[in-house]
Amino acid sequence: MKQFINLLKISLNVNFGISALRYRFTKERKRLWEPVLIFLSIIVGGGSITAFYTMILQNVYMVGLVLNSPEIVIIVSLIIGQFTVFVFGIMYIISAFYFSNDINILVPLPLKPYQVLGCKFITIMINEYLILLPLLVPSIIIYGTGIKPGIAYWFKSVFIILLSPVIPLIIASVFVLILMRLVNIRKSKDLLIVIGTLFGVLLSLTVNYYTQKMPDGDPGQFVQNLVSSRIDIIEMIGEKFPHVIWSTYSLSKTGLEGFIYFGLTIIVFILAFAFLLWLGNQIFYRGLLSGQEVSSRKKRLSPEQINRKTQGASSPVTALFRREWKLFIRTPIYALNGLAGMIMVPFILLMPVFTRGEEMQDAISLIRQPQFIAHATLGSFGLILFTASVNIVACTSISREGQTFCISKMILVAPKHQVAAKLLHGMSISAIGIAVTLALVAIVLQLPLLRLLIVLILGLLGNLLLNILNLIIDVIRPKLEWNNPQEAVKQNLNGFFSILLTMVSLGCLAGLSVFLFDMGLSEWWIYIILGVIAGILSLLSLKVLFTLAEKAYKKLEI
Amino acid sequence: MVKITNLSKSYNRGAVKAVDNLNLHVKPGEIFGFLGPNGAGKTTTIKMMVGLLNPDQGSIFINDYDNQRDPIAAKRSIGYVPDSPEVYDRLTGLEYLDFMANVYEVSPDEKKKRISYFLEMFDLVDAANDLIKSYSHGMKQKIVLTGALLHNPALWIMDEPMVGLDPRSSHLLKELMREHCDRGNTVFFSTHILEVAERLCDRIGIIHKGKLIAIGTLEELRHGEHAGTLENIFLELTEQ
Numbered sequence: 001m002k003q004f005i006n007l008l009k010i011s012l013n014v015n016f017g018i019s020a021l022r023y024r025f026t027k028e029r030k031r032l033w034e035p036v037l038i039f040l041s042i043i044v045g046g047g048s049i050t051a052f053y054t055m056i057l058q059n060v061y062m063v064g065l066v067l068n069s070p071e072i073v074i075i076v077s078l079i080i081g082q083f084t085v086f087v088f089g090i091m092y093i094i095s096a097f098y099f100s101n102d103i104n105i106l107v108p109l110p111l112k113p114y115q116v117l118g119c120k121f122i123t124i125m126i127n128e129y130l131i132l133l134p135l136l137v138p139s140i141i142i143y144g145t146g147i148k149p150g151i152a153y154w155f156k157s158v159f160i161i162l163l164s165p166v167i168p169l170i171i172a173s174v175f176v177l178i179l180m181r182l183v184n185i186r187k188s189k190d191l192l193i194v195i196g197t198l199f200g201v202l203l204s205l206t207v208n209y210y211t212q213k214m215p216d217g218d219p220g221q222f223v224q225n226l227v228s229s230r231i232d233i234i235e236m237i238g239e240k241f242p243h244v245i246w247s248t249y250s251l252s253k254t255g256l257e258g259f260i261y262f263g264l265t266i267i268v269f270i271l272a273f274a275f276l277l278w279l280g281n282q283i284f285y286r287g288l289l290s291g292q293e294v295s296s297r298k299k300r301l302s303p304e305q306i307n308r309k310t311q312g313a314s315s316p317v318t319a320l321f322r323r324e325w326k327l328f329i330r331t332p333i334y335a336l337n338g339l340a341g342m343i344m345v346p347f348i349l350l351m352p353v354f355t356r357g358e359e360m361q362d363a364i365s366l367i368r369q370p371q372f373i374a375h376a377t378l379g380s381f382g383l384i385l386f387t388a389s390v391n392i393v394a395c396t397s398i399s400r401e402g403q404t405f406c407i408s409k410m411i412l413v414a415p416k417h418q419v420a421a422k423l424l425h426g427m428s429i430s431a432i433g434i435a436v437t438l439a440l441v442a443i444v445l446q447l448p449l450l451r452l453l454i455v456l457i458l459g460l461l462g463n464l465l466l467n468i469l470n471l472i473i474d475v476i477r478p479k480l481e482w483n484n485p486q487e488a489v490k491q492n493l494n495g496f497f498s499i500l501l502t503m504v505s506l507g508c509l510a511g512l513s514v515f516l517f518d519m520g521l522s523e524w525w526i527y528i529i530l531g532v533i534a535g536i537l538s539l540l541s542l543k544v545l546f547t548l549a550e551k552a553y554k555k556l557e558i
Numbered sequence: 559m560v561k562i563t564n565l566s567k568s569y570n571r572g573a574v575k576a577v578d579n580l581n582l583h584v585k586p587g588e589i590f591g592f593l594g595p596n597g598a599g600k601t602t603t604i605k606m607m608v609g610l611l612n613p614d615q616g617s618i619f620i621n622d623y624d625n626q627r628d629p630i631a632a633k634r635s636i637g638y639v640p641d642s643p644e645v646y647d648r649l650t651g652l653e654y655l656d657f658m659a660n661v662y663e664v665s666p667d668e669k670k671k672r673i674s675y676f677l678e679m680f681d682l683v684d685a686a687n688d689l690i691k692s693y694s695h696g697m698k699q700k701i702v703l704t705g706a707l708l709h710n711p712a713l714w715i716m717d718e719p720m721v722g723l724d725p726r727s728s729h730l731l732k733e734l735m736r737e738h739c740d741r742g743n744t745v746f747f748s749t750h751i752l753e754v755a756e757r758l759c760d761r762i763g764i765i766h767k768g769k770l771i772a773i774g775t776l777e778e779l780r781h782g783e784h785a786g787t788l789e790n791i792f793l794e795l796t797e798q
Contacts, residue, residue: 002660002663003660003661003663006657006660006661007657007661009657010646010649010653010657013648013649013653014646014648014649017648019648019649019650019653019689020648020689023650023688023689101644102646104610104640104644105644105645105646107608107609107610108608108609108610108633108636108638109633109658109661109662110630110631110633110634110661110662111630111661112630286612289609289610289611289612290612481691483647
């Protein structure tokens with residue numbers, strides 16, 4: 001037990017970076033603003049979503065009151081919470097159980113498989129609270145303040161909330177343990193990441209589709225109608241997962257009956273956890289160790305093959321551009337973060353046109369009128385500027401090099417040429433985003449060819465400027481220290497700054513367009529002015545980028 | 559101390575034989591050098607010994623414990639230093655050592671004594687309270703080494719332990735290895751530095767393409783059909 005607690009302490013420390021935070025508080029005070037900024041972003045971003053969700057739950061509670069089952073609000077939130085934990089949990093579990101960096105440290109230690117597994121499980125469970133608390137706490141408060149069931153309710157609810165991720169995570173863990181025992185998916189790790197992300201994209205598109213389909217009018221009324229008509233489904237889910245019902249009854253029933261359900265729930269959780277540990281002890285290390293093997297084909301290349309693969313000379317910038325593309329496309333986490341958003345966002349933004357065709361038809365017909373064609377062209381330009389720049393390519397292009405940045409420092413290629421290759425890479429990716437959005441705009445708005453050409457030129461110029469500015473961000477503050485590629489892109493504040501920059505640019509563009517319209521200029525002059533401004537700013541920023549790169553490449557140390 | 563019998567391991571469903579029917583017996587009190595060209599099967603063998611890989615065939619007994627049947631007891635007898643120092647970057651050196659000592663259930667007094675001893679010896683006292691990510695490669699190697707030795711294991715298994723160490727630390731490590739074996743314990747290590755193997759090892763095993771092609775003391779290896787320095791012996795054997 002002592003060993004387990006010790007292992008858990010270290011695991012939590014490493015996972016939540018407690019020592020690293022302490023170190024930062026005492027020794028790296030200059031970077032203290034970063035966690036504060038991240039925390040504030042979470043509060044601001046998460047707060048608005050939670051408020052909307054609470055409003056929906058309030059309506060569910062009202063329906064429950066009418067149906068004489070106010071506890072339905074708790075059932076609904078538990079189902080939503082547990083489903084979310086399960087979906088997120090699978091990827092979390094695969095990566096924590098089988099792909100984490102500490103496997104090579106832990107396996108040779110005299111620890112039993114269940115100790116390692118149990119400890120990783122609890123760490124994931126605590127991680128899940130971040131998602132789960134905003135999903136469960138509102139319903140507990142709504143029910144508690146509405147029904148006023150007494151002090152025991154609040155006491156039991158703390159335990160129910162803390163234990164609620166257990167069952168979905170155990171189901172996910174058992175599934176993953178068996179899967180990993182049967183197939184060696186480590187060999188297909190990259191494929192797995194791609195499938196997982198595509199699943200996520202599909203899920204978000206589906207959710208978006210149904211959200212957009214929600215009819216106009218009072219959304220509260222819609223939820224009330226939905227819950228009243230689907231009460232049987234909610235009950236059926238409750239029957240399939242009785243712990244949800246028991247958890248709810250342990251809160252909603254008062255007196256001894258409530259405590260019996262509470263005890264029953266706790267026993268189920270303990271038994272399920274014990275089963276997981278038992279199963280883990282049997283099969284965890286077997287799947288883990290079979291996945292440790294790294295395969296190589298060891299196929300001997302003939303001199304001709306070697307010649308073919310290495311023949312031809314190219315300029316340094318071309319060689320670097322190729323390297324950027326190869327590393328980008330062969331690291332799924334980069335490719336997906338760079339490409340998925342750009343392809344997905346235009347569809348999400350234009351989703352109402354497809355889901356609510358009739359209602360949107362009037363608006364679209366209006367936009368297609370000749371007097372609004374300039375607005376439609378500029379709007380399309382703004383859309384392209386947004387969609388083609390929602391990627392992390394330029395703003396992490398130096399960060400992604402990580403420790404291999406030392407190669408960039410050593411090679412005989414001037415920093416300005418190196419960042420030029422990165423810029424070309426960023427632009428080639430933005431070009432994909434521009435093409436997707438332009439095609440959608442062409443279909444939806446049916447802009448004439450000339451306008452499409454203008455949108456294309458302005459889009460390219462605007463994205464050139466944004467990519468240069470994003471590169472400048474990364475030149476100024478690259479994140480070169482990371483343990484896995486995910487950190488280089490997902491835990492890099494440069495992505496956040498890049499979005500801010502895009503928003504500010506869009507604001508400036510909109511302001512400038514309105515100003516130019518107000519001056520009574522013809523639309524052609526407006527396009528020319530915007531194009532010239534983007535071009536001049538790009539040239540100026542390019543000069544700044546090259547100067548900064550020369551300095552930064554000299555100064556940066558690995 | 560180490561008894562490896564008919565050990566085999568292949569990758570790609572048998573297409574690549576990394577270790578091929580290996581038989582090896584390392585006695586207590588011995589420093590055993592495990593040599594071989596790149597890709598010969600050294601690290602695969604070591605990983606199977608410490609439990610990081612499962613053998614396809616054969617058995618490994620560590621301190622009389624079968625590492626497949628009784629892995630915990632076998633692991634308790636081992637102090638393992640991997641070829642690349644893999645450590646929790648976001649812990650301080652001291653936190654990592656404390657963790658290792660606790661996992662191996664080293665008593666508090668012993669823990670304090672041994673941590674201080676090794677930190678002092680490897681000149682890590684000033685860095686102990688810093689995050690490991692701020693360490694150099696050599697410092698990481700030393701902290702891993704310290705973590706592996708805290709519980710005073712009977713068998714040290716080290717994969718290229720001298721890589722990254724400064725001359726002083728390397729010298730200290732060699733002395734530690736000698737002292738450890740003089741107390742009746744065992745050191746099993748792989749290396750590419752043949753001079754070190756020549757001077758330090760009581761016995762040497764050379765593995766090539768997964769097969770053990772030579773084993774014995776330096777004298778025994780010289781008495782065979784090969785003669786001269788270990789380098790000559792190694793080159794001749796592995797070129798065949």
